[in-house]
Amino acid sequence: MGKEKVGLVALVIIVSSWCVTSSSYSSSSSFRGDLSRGKAPSTFGSVSSSLVLNRVGSSVVLPLHGNVYPTGSYNVTVYIGQPPKPYFLDPDTGSDLTWLQCNAPCVRCTPTPHPLYPPSDDLVDSSDQICRSLQPSNNKSDRLKRCSYGIQYADGGSTRGFLVKDVIDFDFKSNRGGVLSPRVALGCGYDQIPSPYTPCFDGVLGLGKGESSIVSQLSSQGLVANVVGHCLSTRGGGFLFFGDGLYNFSRITWRPLSYKSKRYSPVGTAELFFAGKPTGQKNLKLLFDSGSTYTYFSSKAYEALSSRVKNELIGKPFTEIRDPDLPLCWKCRKSFKDIRDVTKYFKPFALTFNRGESTESQFEVPPESYLIRSVMGNVCMGVLNGTQAGLKDRNLIGDTSMLDKMVIYDNANHFLGWASEDCSQLPKSRAFAA
Numbered sequence: 036m037g038k039e040k041v042g043l044v045a046l047v048i049i050v051s052s053w054c055v056t057s058s059s060y061s062s063s064s065s066f067r068g069d070l071s072r073g074k075a076p077s078t079f080g081s082v083s084s085s086l087v088l089n090r091v092g093s094s095v096v097l098p099l100h101g102n103v104y105p106t107g108s109y110n111v112t113v114y115i116g117q118p119p120k121p122y123f124l125d126p127d128t129g130s131d132l133t134w135l136q137c138n139a140p141c142v143r144c145t146p147t148p149h150p151l152y153p154p155s156d157d158l159v160d161s162s163d164q165i166c167r168s169l170q171p172s173n174n175k176s177d178r179l180k181r182c183s184y185g186i187q188y189a190d191g192g193s194t195r196g197f198l199v200k201d202v203i204d205f206d207f208k209s210n211r212g213g214v215l216s217p218r219v220a221l222g223c224g225y226d227q228i229p230s231p232y233t234p235c236f237d238g239v240l241g242l243g244k245g246e247s248s249i250v251s252q253l254s255s256q257g258l259v260a261n262v263v264g265h266c267l268s269t270r271g272g273g274f275l276f277f278g279d280g281l282y283n284f285s286r287i288t289w290r291p292l293s294y295k296s297k298r299y300s301p302v303g304t305a306e307l308f309f310a311g312k313p314t315g316q317k318n319l320k321l322l323f324d325s326g327s328t329y330t331y332f333s334s335k336a337y338e339a340l341s342s343r344v345k346n347e348l349i350g351k352p353f354t355e356i357r358d359p360d361l362p363l364c365w366k367c368r369k370s371f372k373d374i375r376d377v378t379k380y381f382k383p384f385a386l387t388f389n390r391g392e393s394t395e396s397q398f399e400v401p402p403e404s405y406l407i408r409s410v411m412g413n414v415c416m417g418v419l420n421g422t423q424a425g426l427k428d429r430n431l432i433g434d435t436s437m438l439d440k441m442v443i444y445d446n447a448n449h450f451l452g453w454a455s456e457d458c459s460q461l462p463k464s465r466a467f468a469a
């Protein structure tokens with residue numbers, strides 16, 4: 036398999052028993068249940084000229100670099116500290132905490148594109164609400180003043196460290212509006228265990244719905260609504276945004292988000308359709324996870340989809356072939372440069388959410404969002420067998436299936452939204468999906 040990340044951050048388990056010092060947090064992986072949605076009074080950060088936070092309408096836009104294949108990851112440049120220094124972060128809707136590989140000093144760090152982050156001396160107290168949101172609910176001891184955290188990611192990687200507050204600026208130079216430099220809590224990670232998929236990055240930009248998430252923090256400071264979204268282009272790159280100023284609400288398909296799940300999981304289950312016809316695969320629980328490069332279906336749904344794609348190719352100029360990069364590939368009789376040159380031979384699939392409590396909503400995945408042109412020039416499935424990857428019966432919608440869609444995680448109203456979009460251009464106007 037290639038350089039994909041398996042649900043990098045889909046299934047974050049807080050492992051607080053890692054706290055090295057005298058802390059006696061239990062190793063339970065229980066989560067805080069409900070999240071406090073109360074908005075703090077508006078406290079705009081101190082205005083500084085170094086600040087490059089870009090607000091379009093009431094949104095912040097951050098360009099993304101990377102692609103599903105061959106890079107297998109995305110990164111966003113964020114400026115942190117005083118004076119601000121650049122860091123390449125892995126944007127992840129599957130986890131909450133933003134952290135940097137940190138010189139505290141570092142016990143174990145993976146290779147970084149920039150020098151290690153020198154931690155700010157503004158430590159977050161262990162009684163701070165953001166610290167508490169990262170700890171298991173059975174908080175036994177608060178002997179430690181410093182807020183320690185440990186996060187275990189689904190792909191086997193992990194980080195541990197402590198929380199500091201520092202100034203965060205986003206790299207967006209064409210900003211004409213006012214400049215803002217909010218102080219946010221972030222992790223100084225001094226002990227990382229890499230997963231087999233860890234790209235070379237300085238840290239993770241946590242975009243989940245928990246209180247420690249960057250968008251929750253910006254929102255509680257009154258800077259943007261608690262909404263995060265992304266638009267990944269089939270041509271590579273794309274953008275990330277915070278706030279609700281970029282899209283036309285009525286053009287988006289909305290689906291309620293589960294309150295119970297700590298992750299971005301739509302309420303109810305979905306049924307898998309291929310080429311407009313039911314596949315018999317129902318009751319699929321889905322998680323939307325930008326930290327996962329590919330989409331993963333549980334074994335039966337994967338089998339249903341891959342067998343239909345194979346059937347569809349009977350009599351067409353393709354033969355199944357082994358490719359070192361992905362498990363299911365075909366060689367086309369004619370060589371081609373762009374996946375779009377062959378997508379006419381393939382059919383879309385769709386995930387349809389049950390009618391029931393709200394109107395039917397469909398997440399359609401056209402061939403260019405589930406097929407990949409490998410380095411060898413083959414066509415490969417970008418949907419993988421999640422059971423094989425150790426995800427059990429979870430179904431992860433990864434980057435590959437979110438290409439050329441605006442995907443919106445509205446934490447303020449607990450809705451997930453999506454709409455087809457050309458993600459190759461940064462939005463300039465207010466209602467981008469207009």
Ligand SMILES: *[C@@H]1O[C@H](CO)[C@@H](O)[C@H](O)[C@H]1NC(C)=O
Nearest residue numbers: 164167172173174175176177
């Ligand atoms: C856990 O933290 C809460 C505050 O978030 C506090 O009220 C409670 O007493 C703590 N529990 C224990 C056992 O210390």
Ligand SMILES: *[C@@H]1O[C@H](CO)[C@@H](O)[C@H](O)[C@H]1NC(C)=O
Nearest residue numbers: 100101110112123234235236
């Ligand atoms: C991150 O993006 C920068 C461009 O801003 C690029 O130079 C760098 O190679 C990227 N790193 C990774 C790991 O993709």
Ligand SMILES: *[C@@H]1O[C@H](CO)[C@@H](O)[C@H](O)[C@H]1NC(C)=O
Nearest residue numbers: 334337338420421422423424
């Ligand atoms: C998916 O993976 C599981 C576990 O490795 C395996 O039993 C099953 O046969 C695989 N399904 C397909 C269609 O390859």
Ligand SMILES: *[C@@H]1O[C@H](CO)[C@@H](O)[C@H](O)[C@H]1NC(C)=O
Nearest residue numbers: 282283284285286466468469
């Ligand atoms: C939003 O979309 C609706 C329906 O497509 C359209 O009627 C309306 O004019 C749009 N609003 C804006 C501000 O673009």
